[in-house]
Amino acid sequence: DTGVSQNPRHKITKRGQNVTFRCDPISEHNRLYWYRQTLGQGPEFLTYFQNEAQLEKSRLLSDRFSAERPKGSFSTLEIQRTEQGDSAMYLCASSVDYHTQYFGPGTRLTVL
Amino acid sequence: GNSVTQMEGPVTLSEEAFLTINCTYTATGYPSLFWYVQYPGEGLQLLLKATKADDKGSNKGFEATYRKETTSFHLEKGSVQVSDSAVYFCALSPPGNTPLVFGKGTRLSVIA
Numbered sequence: 572d573t574g575v576s577q578n579p580r581h582k583i584t585k586r587g588q589n590v591t592f593r594c595d596p597i598s599e600h601n602r603l604y605w606y607r608q609t610l611g612q613g614p615e616f617l618t619y620f621q622n623e624a625q626l627e628k629s630r631l632l633s634d635r636f637s638a639e640r641p642k643g644s645f646s647t648l649e650i651q652r653t654e655q656g657d658s659a660m661y662l663c664a665s666s667v668d669y670h671t672q673y674f675g676p677g678t679r680l681t682v683l
Numbered sequence: 684g685n686s687v688t689q690m691e692g693p694v695t696l697s698e699e700a701f702l703t704i705n706c707t708y709t710a711t712g713y714p715s716l717f718w719y720v721q722y723p724g725e726g727l728q729l730l731l732k733a734t735k736a737d738d739k740g741s742n743k744g745f746e747a748t749y750r751k752e753t754t755s756f757h758l759e760k761g762s763v764q765v766s767d768s769a770v771y772f773c774a775l776s777p778p779g780n781t782p783l784v785f786g787k788g789t790r791l792s793v794i795a
Binding site for chain 2: 604612629
């Protein structure tokens with residue numbers, strides 16, 4: 572068990588560019604979650620998958636955001652036409668069904 | 684709706700002092716309750732959890748008891764160490780729904 576991994580750990584981009592983050596969950600965890608954490612705040616839920624199905628999306632997930640989990644293993648989160656307000660830590664977590672969620676180290680996005 | 688309120692930090696304590704971080708929640712039904720810890724530069728780690736009323740979660744000397752009557756889940760430790768310096772997040776998972784709802788976090792600094 573190697574834990575949840577996320578890549579890249581840091582991303583700096585210019586406003587208007589597209590970015591994609593990857594999350595590899597713990598092996599055999601069927602649920603995968605994305606959260607966003609801004610400075611001084613707790614993580615906020617964005618979306619989650621059970622296997623390859625995206626079951627819920629937060630109202631925080633604007634049309635510029637899209638997430639996929641094509642084979643029920645790793646997931647990608649893409650942000651199109653980035654804005655400065657997208658600067659945050661993007662966290663991924665995984666779990667077995669309703670059980671405890673285990674978090675990755677996060678991807679810190681800075682939009683200039 | 685579901686929400687978590689934590690005492691605001693930062694909290695600064697001397698080594699071996701007693702720690703309490705207050706957490707109250709609002710939820711429909713009976714959620715599961717969690718404390719996560721975030722050390723500098725790292726992701727969230729589960730510290731402890733409780734899934735029903737009067738359950739006590741404990742780990743690494745930290746304890747929290749699920750109090751339904753006061754809708755609270757206060758974190759305590761009898762003797763803190765410098766290595767406990769981190770940000771602590773209280774969170775809930777609503778029944779039948781897995782995305783976590785987090786408080787804003789409480790930063791703890793322990794000085795020698």
